[in-house]
Amino acid sequence: MYGIGILKGLGVTLKHFIETYVDDIRWLGKRYYNEEALISRQGTDARGVFTVQYPEEKLITPEEFRYIPFLVYDEGPDGEQLIRCTSCGICSKVCPPQCIWIERSSDPETGRPIPEPTEFFIDIDICMNCGLCAEYCPFDAIKMDHDFELASYDRIKDHIFDRERLLKPASYYASIRPKNYQQEEEIKREKEAAKKAKKSK
Amino acid sequence: MTEKSTESNPVDEKVKALEAQFSNILEADERKGYSGYLIAADQLLNFATRLRDEFGYDYLSSVTGVDYLPEEKMEVVYHAYRSAGGPALVYKVQVPRDNPVVPSLVSVYPGAEFQEREAWDLLGIRFSDHPDLRRILTWEGFAGHPLRKDWKEPFYQEEKKPFKDRWPEGKVSRIEDTIEFGKNVQYPPSFDPESWTPEVDKLLYAGMTQMEPDADSNGRSLDTDHIVVNFGPQHPSTHGVFRMVLSLDGETIVDLKPVMGYLHRNHEKIGERNTYIMNMPYTDRLDYICSMGNNFGYALAVEKLMGIQPTERAEYIRVMMAELTRVLNHLWAIGFLLNDLGAFFTPALYAINERELILDIFEATAGSRMMCNYFRFGGVARDLPEGILETVRELVHERLPRRTDEIETYLKDNEIVRTRGIDVGILTPENALAFSTAGPVLRASGIPYDVRRADPYSIYDRFDFNVAVRYNGDVYDRYLIRIDEIRESLKILEQVVRDIPDGEIQAVRPQYQVRVPAGEAYGRVENPKGELGFYIVSDGSPTPWRYHVRAPSFINVTAMAEMCRGYKVADAVAVLGSIDIVLGETDR
Numbered sequence: 001m002y003g004i005g006i007l008k009g010l011g012v013t014l015k016h017f018i019e020t021y022v023d024d025i026r027w028l029g030k031r032y033y034n035e036e037a038l039i040s041r042q043g044t045d046a047r048g049v050f051t052v053q054y055p056e057e058k059l060i061t062p063e064e065f066r067y068i069p070f071l072v073y074d075e076g077p078d079g080e081q082l083i084r085c086t087s088c089g090i091c092s093k094v095c096p097p098q099c100i101w102i103e104r105s106s107d108p109e110t111g112r113p114i115p116e117p118t119e120f121f122i123d124i125d126i127c128m129n130c131g132l133c134a135e136y137c138p139f140d141a142i143k144m145d146h147d148f149e150l151a152s153y154d155r156i157k158d159h160i161f162d163r164e165r166l167l168k169p170a171s172y173y174a175s176i177r178p179k180n181y182q183q184e185e186e187i188k189r190e191k192e193a194a195k196k197a198k199k200s201k
Numbered sequence: 202m203t204e205k206s207t208e209s210n211p212v213d214e215k216v217k218a219l220e221a222q223f224s225n226i227l228e229a230d231e232r233k234g235y236s237g238y239l240i241a242a243d244q245l246l247n248f249a250t251r252l253r254d255e256f257g258y259d260y261l262s263s264v265t266g267v268d269y270l271p272e273e274k275m276e277v278v279y280h281a282y283r284s285a286g287g288p289a290l291v292y293k294v295q296v297p298r299d300n301p302v303v304p305s306l307v308s309v310y311p312g313a314e315f316q317e318r319e320a321w322d323l324l325g326i327r328f329s330d331h332p333d334l335r336r337i338l339t340w341e342g343f344a345g346h347p348l349r350k351d352w353k354e355p356f357y358q359e360e361k362k363p364f365k366d367r368w369p370e371g372k373v374s375r376i377e378d379t380i381e382f383g384k385n386v387q388y389p390p391s392f393d394p395e396s397w398t399p400e401v402d403k404l405l406y407a408g409m410t411q412m413e414p415d416a417d418s419n420g421r422s423l424d425t426d427h428i429v430v431n432f433g434p435q436h437p438s439t440h441g442v443f444r445m446v447l448s449l450d451g452e453t454i455v456d457l458k459p460v461m462g463y464l465h466r467n468h469e470k471i472g473e474r475n476t477y478i479m480n481m482p483y484t485d486r487l488d489y490i491c492s493m494g495n496n497f498g499y500a501l502a503v504e505k506l507m508g509i510q511p512t513e514r515a516e517y518i519r520v521m522m523a524e525l526t527r528v529l530n531h532l533w534a535i536g537f538l539l540n541d542l543g544a545f546f547t548p549a550l551y552a553i554n555e556r557e558l559i560l561d562i563f564e565a566t567a568g569s570r571m572m573c574n575y576f577r578f579g580g581v582a583r584d585l586p587e588g589i590l591e592t593v594r595e596l597v598h599e600r601l602p603r604r605t606d607e608i609e610t611y612l613k614d615n616e617i618v619r620t621r622g623i624d625v626g627i628l629t630p631e632n633a634l635a636f637s638t639a640g641p642v643l644r645a646s647g648i649p650y651d652v653r654r655a656d657p658y659s660i661y662d663r664f665d666f667n668v669a670v671r672y673n674g675d676v677y678d679r680y681l682i683r684i685d686e687i688r689e690s691l692k693i694l695e696q697v698v699r700d701i702p703d704g705e706i707q708a709v710r711p712q713y714q715v716r717v718p719a720g721e722a723y724g725r726v727e728n729p730k731g732e733l734g735f736y737i738v739s740d741g742s743p744t745p746w747r748y749h750v751r752a753p754s755f756i757n758v759t760a761m762a763e764m765c766r767g768y769k770v771a772d773a774v775a776v777l778g779s780i781d782i783v784l785g786e787t788d789r
Contacts, residue, residue, distance in 0.1 A: 006615055009610075009612055045600070092367045092368040093367075093714075103370060113369070128572070130482035130574045132713075135582065156375070
């Protein structure tokens with residue numbers, strides 16, 4: 001019969017249509033606005049409506065997700081910020097669109113450079129979120145953040161992040177990238193143990 | 202020479218015969234790290250014709266120009282292949298830089314047309330006897346040749362990155378505030394806006410076959426208009442900012458000229474300023490739907506120059522990502538082809554639904570859904586996270602085959618798709634080869650040329666898969682072949698997931714300053730849209746000397762005019778959708 005092809009196609013659409021209702025009923029009203037359901041709805045056996053009701057529901061960003069970089073500081077015992085960055089400049093040299101500006105100052109007495117950035121700018125309009133800065137930093141000082149809700153009304157003032165804006169604690173880093181944090185802490189502990197073993201010899 | 206193997210294989214024999222025959226005009230390229238032959242400009246046409254007719258090199262894959270400023274030479278490099286498979290035959294023509302004139306190969310290989318126009322536009326190499334030598338990627342009034350070594354862009358800061366003002370005196374500034382017009386424009390000193398009259402597209406329209414206004418329309422009873430229609434850059438069906446100028450007789454297309462360059466970002470010049478590792482995220486942005494595939498091609502080219510091989514596990518991960526990208530891309534292409542044919546978005550959204558699951562895999566592994574920046578020289582950047590292999594297994598064994606079957610039953614037998622697709626936009630096999638088309642477009646016309654089989658790279662020779670071919674060469678075949686290719690990719694993915702070994706993922710210790718020895722390399726991959734090639738010339742410094750992208754979408758569009766002549770305007774949309782172009786790649 002002429003028209004079978006169209007009917008077959010419409011059958012597929014009908015199946016999808018009915019599936020949306022079937023899946024809604026299956027969850028007994030708890031299909032939206034809770035995380036467990038969201039994970040299941042985005043999994044490989046998802047059926048029914050695939051849409052995520054943003055902004056009430058947000059997709060869980062995986063650990064490796066990269067957006068704008070941030071600088072990590074360790075929290076010292078008196079609450080002081082121990083900035084990990086030594087202003088070596090590798091992130092600025094490896095950045096493909098060259099969006100990182102680092103100002104390094106020298107100690108006035110000895111004339112040697114201070115291992116801390118006096119100023120640190122990232123122009124987030126230029127940043128292409130490639131993650132090369134975080135990948136090649138030898139001190140685990142700059143990492144890629146997950147926060148993507150950065151819209152503002154004035155791009156010239158708000159889109160150049162300075163050092164204050166970029167500094168975030170290591171506890172925040174551990175909360176967004178737990179596995180990476182653990183791996184790095186382990187490597188640090190092993191290095192410390194190796195150094196202690198060498199010293200005691 | 203081209204092959205260094207000691208055992209004699211048929212290709213070697215042919216190459217020896219070639220060298221013997223042409224020994225008086227061919228000269229081996231003796232520069233360190235280079236391969237191929239140098240040939241004089243006046244012998245080029247003769248050589249190319251005989252190469253095509255007698256030696257079977259009927260597929261000219263890439264034509265590109267290189268500016269050698271210190272030696273005051275311009276060079277045009279040709280990569281020719283045999284459609285039966287095998288490695289490239291690279292031949293080059295060198296001309297003096299102050300007046301570069303090379304005979305055009307359009308009469309031998311029509312597919313060279315757009316590539317020669319690009320060499321004229323970006324480098325200033327004039328091709329004599331080219332049917333239509335106009336600028337292609339920049340607008341027709343552009344002054345200068347952007348890829349020349351002595352041309353500086355408006356945002357110019359330094360010759361090579363990294364720029365010195367970023368560190369250690371990092372005084373931040375916005376480049377727009379420091380340059381003349383505050384925008385990315387520059388004008389030649391002789392430009393006077395008062396006296397300049399825009400000659401918009403005069404040459405373009407003059408070059409089109411148009412019917413005379415009063416010409417007899419084949420004695421038909423309908424009195425049809427003969428007009429020129431701009432299928433403008435702003436159009437929902439042109440898959441990006443792409444313009445086609447159609448010369449119409451009523452609704453029948455008499456001639457078609459594609460106009461591109463609206464998304465031209467001078468990627469190749471940026472590539473010359475970047476270091477090798479900096480170029481990797483830029484390659485994501487070429488064919489922005491298949492970012493893993495672009496990374497693959499670039500990594501292959503640079504690894505050829507460096508002489509390193511990735512580790513086993515990294516090879517398997519690369520193939521897995523490349524094949525997932527193929528599934529991704531074909532789902533998108535099918536969805537949007539059906540959208541162009543009129544099924545407004547429902548099949549597109551069903552296909553994109555499945556795509557989302559694959560993009561989640563990319564996000565968990567590489568960090569980003571679209572701009573993956575995942576491949577490195579010698580391996581991949583990060584290892585697969587836990588649980589990802591399970592997700593891939595579930596997708597590959599269960600969900601994707603089911604959904605592919607569903608998409609196939611959805612619209613394969615649909616009468617509207619069949620009427621609009623069968624025998625529309627036919628590309629004959631001879632034309633497909635002559636126009637240098639690649640990928641599904643070539644294979645739907647009956648030529649089973651797949652780079653993964655013809656010239657295997659990475660570990661593709663270990664996998665058991667078929668090369669999908671269809672023989673009619675119309676829009677319907679190009680739609681069906683993409684479904685076939687999804688099935689073949691799923692076969693490869695099953696084998697990858699079964700065999701992937703444990704181990705290291707990077708062969709060399711990661712360094713941010715990669716030292717690449719001098720030489721040239723051409724790395725090609727079978728991207729979902731066609732053959733993506735990266736031609737890189739290195740002079741031993743941290744940045745490439747020449748970085749050229751052989752973009753499949755750009756070259757596939759050369760065949761558009763041939764495919765659309767005689768059909769209706771609505772068919773032009775269907776044909777464009779079936780070629781599957783993406784503007785990031787077409788314009789670079």
